[in-house]
Amino acid sequence: MQQEVEALLALQQDDLKIREIEKQLRSLDPQLADFDKKREQAAAALARAEAAVQVEEKKQRELQGRLAQHKILQERNLHQLEDVKRMREATAATAQVESTRRLMAEDESELAILGRRINEMNAAVLASKQALAAVEEEQQTARPEIEAKRSALQAQLDEARRDRDGRAGSVSRPMLGKYDRIRGKRTQALYALRGGSCGNCDTAVPLQRRNIMAGSGQIEVCEACGVLLYAEGA
Ligand SMILES: [Zn+2]
Structure with missing residues (x-):
């Protein structure tokens, strides 16, 4: 009977050891999950910055289109001004030229503001890219370390389980x-x-x-x- 107590105690030692290794293995999961999360967050920040730039660039294209139309209009205005002979018509044509010139100045000023904003936003995109690269570089070394730890623990676990199975026969x-x-x-x-x-x-x-x-x-x-x-x- 005493033999059985000893055999069970030895088995229990094995089981406690197995449980401890399993606990260590499980503790690696949150670390890897944390890595995934960090990387996803950095990638999401980059995607947001890029999307924001795209929105502004669309506005920029629309504004450039408007400016181009105003330029065409202005050329027509100027031709008209050259063609008119009578005073009253000339006054109206001059007013037209002036009004279109103001519109063009507005377009250009809006485009300048937008250009500066897009530059700033592109700087933010670059910063996000660098942040993502930094996260990836950091993980490039840390991930294999964790994987190595995991396979070492797994090997220990397999061995402990083999020991345990061998000992279970004596109970x-x-x-x-x-x-x-x-x-x-x-x-x-x-x-x-x-x-x-x-x-x-x-x-x-x-x-x-x-x-x-x-x-x-x-x-x-x-x-x-x-x-x-x-x-x-x-
Ligand atoms: Zn009790």
């Missing part, structure tokens, strides 16, 4: 089944008695059962919390 089937069931619900399934009480929940174990456990090395289930109990040094 009787019914006891192994009981142990695995309890372990499924909590971190640790097997506890030593502590001062006549359950080592997990501290509930006192009746003296008679304690005596059996101490005498034969029998493993008992705690009636209060359901873990497996053994008497040390039995």
Whole structure:
């Protein structure tokens, strides 16, 4: 019986080790997720900056088109002015030229403002591109490091699981089944008695059962919390 306690304790050691490696493996996931998020955010910022420039560039093209039309109109105006002979018509034609000149000046001033804004926005696009490149460069070294950590942990885990499977053979089937069931619900399934009480929940174990456990090395289930109990040094 004592052999079974030792075999179970060894198995439990393996299981705790496996659990620890699994925990370390899981802790890598958020790091990778964080990388993905950072990269996505930088890419989204770049896309927004580029879209904003496109909007302004569309305005710029429209404005340039308007200016071109005003220029054509003005040429016509100037021809008309040359052609007119009578005074009243000449006054009207001059007014037309003046009005179109004002429109053209407005177009040009709007275009200048827009040009400056587009320059600033292009600088923002460039900054976003650099930020994205920086994120990618940073991750280029960090990602493989994490992947290396992951495969090292995975190798450790495979080895620990092989060890565990080998050791499980030295525990009787019914006891192994009981142990695995309890372990499924909590971190640790097997506890030593502590001062006549359950080592997990501290509930006192009746003296008679304690005596059996101490005498034969029998493993008992705690009636209060359901873990497996053994008497040390039995
Ligand atoms: Zn208990």
